Amino acid sequence: MECQPIIEVKDLYVNFYTYAGIVKAIDGVSFKICRGETYCLVGETGCGKSVTARSLTRLVPPPGRIEKGVILYYPEPGGKPINIMELSEEELRKIRGSEISYVFQDPNTSLDPLYTIGYQIAETMHAHGTVASIKEGIRKAVHILKMVLMPDPETRVKNYPHELSGGMKQRAVIGTSLSNNPKLLIADEPTTALDATVQDQIMDLLRKLRRDRNLTILLITHNMGLVAEMCDRVAVMYAGRIVEEADVYELFNNPLHPYTKALLRAVPNPLKRVEKLESIPGTVPNLIYPPPGCRFHPRCPMVMEICREKRPPEINVKPGHRVACWLYAEKRGE
Numbered sequence: 108m109e110c111q112p113i114i115e116v117k118d119l120y121v122n123f124y125t126y127a128g129i130v131k132a133i134d135g136v137s138f139k140i141c142r143g144e145t146y147c148l149v150g151e152t153g154c155g156k157s158v159t160a161r162s163l164t165r166l167v168p169p170p171g172r173i174e175k176g177v178i179l180y181y182p183e184p185g186g187k188p189i190n191i192m193e194l195s196e197e198e199l200r201k202i203r204g205s206e207i208s209y210v211f212q213d214p215n216t217s218l219d220p221l222y223t224i225g226y227q228i229a230e231t232m233h234a235h236g237t238v239a240s241i242k243e244g245i246r247k248a249v250h251i252l253k254m255v256l257m258p259d260p261e262t263r264v265k266n267y268p269h270e271l272s273g274g275m276k277q278r279a280v281i282g283t284s285l286s287n288n289p290k291l292l293i294a295d296e297p298t299t300a301l302d303a304t305v306q307d308q309i310m311d312l313l314r315k316l317r318r319d320r321n322l323t324i325l326l327i328t329h330n331m332g333l334v335a336e337m338c339d340r341v342a343v344m345y346a347g348r349i350v351e352e353a354d355v356y357e358l359f360n361n362p363l364h365p366y367t368k369a370l371l372r373a374v375p376n377p378l379k380r381v382e383k384l385e386s387i388p389g390t391v392p393n394l395i396y397p398p399p400g401c402r403f404h405p406r407c408p409m410v411m412e413i414c415r416e417k418r419p420p421e422i423n424v425k426p427g428h429r430v431a432c433w434l435y436a437e438k439r440g441e
């Protein structure tokens with residue numbers, strides 16, 4: 108099916124200005140997310156998944172700064188895009204939490220301990236004009252909690268966060284995120300803080316919501332099992348760059364980049380979380396002094412001279428499958 112983009116990112120650069128130096132966290136990232144799909148960002152810790160996701164609505168926290176790049180958001184299929192980089196803070200606030208909404212890893216940081224779940228959902232809806240009053244919002248919150256399969260929603264709507272289990276809290280957060288009918292849901296490790304059974308339930312819920320509401324999802328995960336189960340297309344990130352992108356079948360059956368291969372080798376059990384790659388030595392480099400050329404070269408078993416000097420180009424090996432690696436460049440050095 109032809110891709111109708113909902114988000115298009117072109118040549119994104121993000122730096123963090125720390126006392127230790129400038130962290131070059133995102134270094135020339137480009138991708139698009141097609142309407143209705145689940146697109147995954149995967150990679151080791153610190154490779155730039157969250158910063159990429161936050162950049163989509165310019166939510167990068169200080170001392171971070173988007174240096175360069177174009178971020179286009181298409182509110183309507185085939186319609187005119189909005190350049191997120193050109194919006195005012197107020198215009199951005201209207202989009203965040205309504206058209207594009209987030210679910211983060213730890214539900215405790217997303218919920219306010221001082222207010223009931225119902226009030227928090229109602230407040231989000233009221234802030235974006237989805238309901239005329241908090242009272243109406245609280246009535247609607249019961250339906251939202253039903254939609255996210257919260258047990259006993261009539262009671263839970265009156266509960267404070269500490270009265271809910273971890274899984275229930277994350278359902279409430281997902282409910283809040285969906286309360287203004289977003290077009291794009293960005294789920295950043297939404298189940299990492301939860302136990303395995305609850306993880307499965309939340310993923311089932313996301314699948315159901317995607318089906319029922321034609322939601323587009325950007326899913327960030329360490330878990331290759333989830334990638335296999337949930338995603339249509341996958342981007343593998345390493346040290347602030349996308350090193351490979353393909354549809355999920357192609358990526359699992361025909362991985363090309365040495366890092367992707369290592370990532371898949373490191374996860375014989377795809378349900379295991381990737382903290383560290385045991386199959387290749389080293390860790391993600393310090394991004395204040397990233398390695399020159401290919402950022403993966405200090406760990407790459409296939410490293411060549413050119414890899415140490417020049418950034419590998421992105422090569423489209425076949426439609427929908429691209430890789431940034433000198434092994435696949437026809438004329439190395441050009």
Ligand SMILES: Nc1ncnc2c1ncn2[C@@H]1O[C@H](COP(=O)(O)OP(=O)(O)OP(=O)(O)O)[C@@H](O)[C@H]1O
Nearest residue numbers: 123130132151152153154155156157158159170394
């Ligand atoms: N507030 C910050 N200050 C300084 N550097 C930061 C900050 N936030 C992120 N970074 C740096 O940006 C890079 C990318 O971080 P990011 O959080 O996107 O990684 P990630 O892929 O989401 O990792 P994880 O899997 O651990 O969530 C890292 O090198 C990190 O150190």
Ligand code: SF4
Nearest residue numbers: 401404407414432433
């Ligand atoms: S460009 Fe070179 S160092 Fe980088 S992944 Fe490819 S072969 Fe390895």
Ligand SMILES: [Mg+2]
Nearest residue numbers: 156157158295
């Ligand atoms: Mg992260």
